[in-house]
Each structure stands twice: as structure tokens, then as C-alpha cells.
Amino acid sequence: MRSQPFGIAGKIECLRAFLASRTPEKLIISGALDGLLGNAAVTRVLCLGKAGRSLARGAASLFKGADGFLFETTDGAPGLMPRGFTHCMGEHPVPGRFSVKSTKLLREWLMDGEGPLLTLVSGGSSSLLCEPAPGWTLNEVASIERRLLESGMAIREINAVRLRLSRARGGGLRLRAGAWPVFTGIWCDVAPSQWRITGSAPMFWPGYAARAERVIERHSFRLQKELPPLLRVAMPPFDRARCLLDGDQLAQAAASFLRNEWPRVKRLSVPEAISPRALAKRFKKEALNSVKRPAVIIGCGEAPVRVAAKGRGGRCSHLACEVALALGGMAGGTFVALATDGVDGNAGSGAVVSSETSPPEVMLRKALSQCDTGGLLEAHSCLLPRSPSGNNLRDLWILFLE
Numbered sequence: 001m002r003s004q005p006f007g008i009a010g011k012i013e014c015l016r017a018f019l020a021s022r023t024p025e026k027l028i029i030s031g032a033l034d035g036l037l038g039n040a041a042v043t044r045v046l047c048l049g050k051a052g053r054s055l056a057r058g059a060a061s062l063f064k065g066a067d068g069f070l071f072e073t074t075d076g077a078p079g080l081m082p083r084g085f086t087h088c089m090g091e092h093p094v095p096g097r098f099s100v101k102s103t104k105l106l107r108e109w110l111m112d113g114e115g116p117l118l119t120l121v122s123g124g125s126s127s128l129l130c131e132p133a134p135g136w137t138l139n140e141v142a143s144i145e146r147r148l149l150e151s152g153m154a155i156r157e158i159n160a161v162r163l164r165l166s167r168a169r170g171g172g173l174r175l176r177a178g179a180w181p182v183f184t185g186i187w188c189d190v191a192p193s194q195w196r197i198t199g200s201a202p203m204f205w206p207g208y209a210a211r212a213e214r215v216i217e218r219h220s221f222r223l224q225k226e227l228p229p230l231l232r233v234a235m236p237p238f239d240r241a242r243c244l245l246d247g248d249q250l251a252q253a254a255a256s257f258l259r260n261e262w263p264r265v266k267r268l269s270v271p272e273a274i275s276p277r278a279l280a281k282r283f284k285k286e287a288l289n290s291v292k293r294p295a296v297i298i299g300c301g302e303a304p305v306r307v308a309a310k311g312r313g314g315r316c317s318h319l320a321c322e323v324a325l326a327l328g329g330m331a332g333g334t335f336v337a338l339a340t341d342g343v344d345g346n347a348g349s350g351a352v353v354s355s356e357t358s359p360p361e362v363m364l365r366k367a368l369s370q371c372d373t374g375g376l377l378e379a380h381s382c383l384l385p386r387s388p389s390g391n392n393l394r395d396l397w398i399l400f401l402e
Contacts, residue, residue, distance in 0.1 A: 009336060012336065013262065014258070015336060015398065018253075018254055018258075019035070019140075022245075024122070027244070028059060029058050036185050036240055036242040037240075037329075041115075043114070044114075045063055046068075046069045047085075048121045049121060049125040049392060050070065050122055050123055050388075051307020051341075051391055052072035053072055053077065053390060055120040056081075056120075058105055065084070067113060067115075071102055071106055072087075072089055072128075072148065073091070074092065076124075077388035079155065082333070088101075090102050090127065093127050094129035094145050095164065099129070100132075103128070110176040116180055116181045116182075117180055118201050121199040125200065126162045127167050131166050131167040133378075136225075144165065145327070147221075148152070151219065151270070156190050160211050160215050161227070164231075165228065166233065168202060171204050174203045178332065181240075183240050183241075185244045187392060188225070188393065189394055194350075196242070203241070207235070250300055251299060255298050256383075262400070265296045266295065266296070268282060268283070268397070270297070277322050278328035280322035283327075284323075292316070294402070295401045297399040301397075303315055305318045313345050314344035315337075315395055316350040317337070317347055317351045319366045320337045320352070321353070321367055323355040323375070325368075330355055335397070336350065337350050337397050338350040342386065343386060343388055346376075348378070363376055
């Protein structure tokens with residue numbers, strides 16, 4: 001064990017090494033599907049979302065010769081394409097004409113195929129699977145989904161409305177898969193208890209779909225027309241679905257990993273959809289209560305922020321600025337917020353602030369009020385470079401106390 005904690009660069013390197021060890025491809029190969037498939041003989045593989053390519057590479061190594069379909073976002077991570085997979089792309093985070101075209105090709109692939117189907121779903125799938133409900137146009141669907149994303153709602157609430165706007169979501173794809181068994185593995189980027197709504201639940205009907213009207217009413221969200229009727233899809237008894245990895249499991253694994261260098265590691269449990277300011281106060285409270293140092297406080301989740309039309313940044317950069325304000329120059333504190341997909345809004349992949357590197361208080365407050373934290377942190381060398389990772393879970397937060 002090291003006698004002195006890492007510097008800032010060393011901490012970032014350590015965290016990146018951890019995330020590299022938890023890629024979808026590596027975990028699929030090492031047995032993540034065992035509890036889902038049993039002895040099923042999979043002949044078709046469908047991979048969806050931001051982590052789709054990494055999931056597909058893992059599946060391709062296990063099911064050689066299977067007929068594969070990879071549907072990923074246009075801003076996804078680079079990397080080798082798995083052999084034997086049909087490849088399609090769609091827009092993210094709002095659907096566009098490529099999403100519609102590729103969804104049509106996917107429907108045809110599902111209806112033409114035979115044999116048990118493995119479907120691996122990751123975040124980002126909602127914008128890919130665009131088959132506007134009867135009476136709705138692509139422009140109408142895209143307009144509503146853009147407003148939802150800019151509203152500051154929690155992602156589970158956004159997806160509850162999203163899945164009503166496309167016939168490929170909320171179990172819509174299951175209707176095209178025929179009578180063959182479907183095994184669905186979820187790479188969860190929402191609250192662990194809501195894992196079924198990841199990617200707007202393309203392979204089964206989630207009960208959360210019935211909450212869309214309540215979400216709209218609670219947030220006073222106005223629509224030009226009523227939501228499409230609720231599509232109910234019964235899940236056949238031979239189908240199976242399982243969460244393969246979620247944010248809580250990632251944070252627990254990160255805590256174990258960090259204990260190799262920092263003997264005192266504490267998990268921070270926070271309410272769902274907590275505001276960045278309230279979350280920053282929780283970190284400050286834990287820091288003040290940590291008598292023995294060095295220590296690490298770690299959490300995982302999403303602290304929603306509203307998006308400014310001309311601003312730069314995302315959830316991680318916004319939270320990092322709030323934490324910098326909350327800690328207020330506390331000596332020996334370094335806070336890192338990482339977007340596990342390597343993309344934090346329209347700026348970097350996350351942010352790191354410390355008592356030595358944080359921007360001045362007046363600048364932090366201005367950037368937060370304008371939802372323009374990315375530019376400020378970049379100017380002070382606190383913004384981590386944008387780097388799509390091929391993963392997609394929730395944001396990872398770590399406060400190092402020295």
C-alpha cells in the first residue's frame with residue numbers, strides 16, 4: 001500500500017483503469033450472461049445503445065456464428081466491429097431520420113429471423129428506436145423528446161413519456177420477434193430499481209408506462225396533442241430479463257478497487273434525482289465527519305440539470321462546480337465526477353476540482369447560474385477530455401480526502 005496518496009493525475013489514471021476493467025465486453029466474456037441464459041442455445045443477438053458495440057464484441061466471442069444486429073448511436077465509442085453483425089446507427093439524444101430508417105431495418109431483421117434471441121440493451125436506445133405512433137410525425141416526437149431532455153426531469157420520468165411515443169419501445173420490438181424465446185440483458189443507466197425502463201424497454205412492457213400522464217401533470221409539461229394509447233405487451237413465460245450491471249454495483253466495485261490504495265472508503269447513498277447543490281452539501285457533510293485521513297467517499301447516480309441553449313457542460317461539470325463551492329477551499333480535498341460513457345453533456349467526459357485548482361467563487365456562481373460550467377472548468381484545466389468509452393452506466397462521483 002502506498003504511504004502517500006496519488007496526485008490529481010494519478011487519481012484520474014487510477015479511476016480510468018478501474019472503468020477499463022469493467023467494460024461490457026470484458027464482463028460479458030467473464031460470465032455476466034450466465035444467470036440469464038442458462039442452457040439456452042442462442043442463434044440471434046441484438047445489441048442496442050451507447051454500449052452496443054462493446055456488448056456486441058463480447059457476445060460475438062461467446063456465440064460464434066450467431067446472426068447479429070448492432071444498432072448504436074452516431075456519437076458512440078470507436079472500436080472494432082464484431083464479425084457477422086448487421087450494423088445500423090441512429091441519432092442521439094433526439095431521434096432523427098437515421099433512427100427511423102434503422103428501426104425499420106431492425107423490424108425486418110427480427111421478423112425474418114429464427115431461433116432464440118439474446119437482446120442486450122444499454123442507455124441511448126430510446127432515441128434509436130423511433131417508430132412514431134399512428135398519427136404522429138418524426139418532427140413531433142423529436143420536438144417533445146428534446147423538450148423533455150432540456151427540462152431537468154429525472155431520466156426514468158423522461159423514459160416513461162418517451163416509450164409512449166414510439167411503437168418500437170415499451171415492448172414494441174417483442175411483438176416483432178415471433179414465438180421464439182427472448183433473453184434480455186440490461187446494462188442499466190437508470191436507478192437500479194427501475195432497470196426495466198432502460199432504453200425505454202424495447203422487449204417487454206414496464207408498468208412504469210402507465211405513469212406518463214402523471215409525469216406530465218406533475219411537471220406541468222404541455223403537449224400539443226394527447227399521448228398515444230398505452231401499448232400493453234404480455235411477456236411470454238419462457239422469456240427472461242435480467243439487469244447485468246447498474247450504477248450501485250459499479251460504485252461497490254469501485255469502492256473495492258480503491259481500497260487497494262486508500263484503506264478508508266465510504267459509499268455515499270443519495271436519494272434519486274437529488275439536485276447538484278443538495279448532493280454537494282452531502283459530500284461536504286461527509287467530508288467534515290471524516291476524522292481519519294486519507295479517505296475516499298464514493299457515490300454513483302445522476303443529479304439532473306437544466307440545459308442552457310448556449311451553455312457548455314453537463315451533469316458532471318455542474319456538480320463539480322457545486323462541490324467546489326460547498327467545500328470552499330477545504331484543504332486536501334479533490335473531487336472527481338465522471339460520465340461513465342465518456343460524454344458529459346456537450347463538453348468533456350467529467351471534471352476534477354480541488355482546493356488548489358478550483359476557479360474563484362464568483363466565477364463558479366456565474367457559471368452555475370448560466371448553466372455554462374464546461375467552459376469555466378476547461379479554462380482552469382479542470383475539465384476532463386471528451387472520450388466516448390463504450391460503456392454507459394451512471395455518473396461516478398469520488399471525493400478524495402488527504
